[in-house]
Amino acid sequence: MKINIKLTAILVIILSLALFVFTGCNRASDVLSIHMIDVGQGESILIITPNNKTILVDAGETPQGKKVKSYLLKHRINKINLLIGTHPHTDHIGGLSEIVNNFEIEKIMMPQKPHTSATFEKLLTTIESKGLTISPPQPNDIIEFDKDIKLHFLGPIKDYGENLNLWSIVFRLDYKNKSFLFTGDMEREAEMDLMDTYNKNNLSANVLKVGHHGSNASTTQQFLDYVGPEVALISLGSNNPYNHPHKEVITRLEESDVLIYRTDLQQTVVIFSDGESIWSHQIPVNKKNIPK
Numbered sequence: 001m002k003i004n005i006k007l008t009a010i011l012v013i014i015l016s017l018a019l020f021v022f023t024g025c026n027r028a029s030d031v032l033s034i035h036m037i038d039v040g041q042g043e044s045i046l047i048i049t050p051n052n053k054t055i056l057v058d059a060g061e062t063p064q065g066k067k068v069k070s071y072l073l074k075h076r077i078n079k080i081n082l083l084i085g086t087h088p089h090t091d092h093i094g095g096l097s098e099i100v101n102n103f104e105i106e107k108i109m110m111p112q113k114p115h116t117s118a119t120f121e122k123l124l125t126t127i128e129s130k131g132l133t134i135s136p137p138q139p140n141d142i143i144e145f146d147k148d149i150k151l152h153f154l155g156p157i158k159d160y161g162e163n164l165n166l167w168s169i170v171f172r173l174d175y176k177n178k179s180f181l182f183t184g185d186m187e188r189e190a191e192m193d194l195m196d197t198y199n200k201n202n203l204s205a206n207v208l209k210v211g212h213h214g215s216n217a218s219t220t221q222q223f224l225d226y227v228g229p230e231v232a233l234i235s236l237g238s239n240n241p242y243n244h245p246h247k248e249v250i251t252r253l254e255e256s257d258v259l260i261y262r263t264d265l266q267q268t269v270v271i272f273s274d275g276e277s278i279w280s281h282q283i284p285v286n287k288k289n290i291p292k
């Protein structure tokens with residue numbers, strides 16, 4: 001009888017442990033994370049959905065590709081479901097060849113704008129050598145990317161000739177009640193076109209990835225009012241030759257009570273959302289409280 005009780009007790013412990021390990025491994029988190037990886041003067045943003053699907057937007061200059069690769073590996077990512085090269089400038093697409101060479105890529109999006117730089121041509125060759133093709137997003141395309149995660153492709157909405165910044169892919173990620181707007185290096189003219197094309201509901205966002213590293217050519221007051229963000233993310237290198245971020249942009253954001261995160265001051269910035277609130281373990285550079 002004693003033995004039976006002991007056996008039962010041991011069995012219960014083993015079963016509970018097994019159940020704990022099983023549920024622990026498979027517990028579906030409901031947290032989306034957005035990682036603005038510090039790539040100096042440039043941009044690279046990793047998005048991980050609650051179901052662990054991944055989007056990588058840009059990968060900084062060519063030498064930064066290795067840093068982005070290490071960051072992904074550190075987060076145990078070996079597959080990228082959607083790789084976006086916002087526009088052909090090297091501070092965005094330079095590191096992408098390293099990524100295409102080292103990860104399984106499901107889909108690649110870049111704007112329909114070729115460029116003649118060696119970096120761009122190398123990227124095209126790398127993509128081709130992996131048997132992949134580039135799909136340019138169509139304006140107003142909506143992709144159900146994952147459960148409760150929708151991607152709304154907004155721009156570029158037209159042919160912008162030789163101004164590569166204006167060709168930037170612009171998209172909004174919606175997760176339940178929260179929205180995140182990604183803008184590449186889009187400048188004033190493209191912002192105006194978006195406001196002419198879409199109503200406020202389509203462009204409003206809780207988090208704005210500020211266009212063009214905080215340059216005054218982007219983030220006009222009108223656009224800021226239209227989007228109405230609570231949080232701004234700015235990717236840039238310290239002491240960059242362009243004096244980014246321009247003080248006019250910082251003033252506009254501060255006067256609109258937007259919490260600012262910057263890679264030049266904070267290195268890699270990570271924000272989280274469960275679709276109802278947004279938070280970070282880091283403190284915004286202009287406030288001493290954590291956004292909720």
Ligand SMILES: [Zn+2]
Nearest residue numbers: 042089091185
């Ligand atoms: Zn740039």
